[in-house]
Amino acid sequence: MFDQKFDLELQAIFDKYYFLENDLEEFLVKLKEAGASQTDSIRVLMKKKSLSLSEADQIILHSECWSESKESTISLRNEFYDAFTLKDERSNNKF
Numbered sequence: 040m041f042d043q044k045f046d047l048e049l050q051a052i053f054d055k056y057y058f059l060e061n062d063l064e065e066f067l068v069k070l071k072e073a074g075a076s077q078t079d080s081i082r083v084l085m086k087k088k089s090l091s092l093s094e095a096d097q098i099i100l101h102s103e104c105w106s107e108s109k110e111s112t113i114s115l116r117n118e119f120y121d122a123f124t125l126k127d128e129r130s131n132n133k134f
Contacts, residue, residue: 049083050083050086050087051072052070053087067102071104075106
């Protein structure tokens with residue numbers, strides 16, 4: 040569920056810690072310390088830096104801050120992709 044107050048708090052962290060590109064990792068750490076998820080972090084990057092979903096996602100996925108969950112995130116995405124691909128293949132094989 041979207042919490043607008045929490046979202047505004049995360050945006051305030053951006054305003055406080057992000058000034059230059061090399062501040063990005065510190066900003067992400069501060070977001071995570073405040074309780075932000077990867078999804079929350081992506082949303083803030085999209086809003087504050089005018090990034091696409093794909094661009095913001097790649098930043099989060101490859102950041103040091105979220106490195107401990109990179110493999111599990113990629114694995115989960117691959118499982119979803121495989122499940123949808125299999126379902127789509129089954130649907131196409133029906134007469």
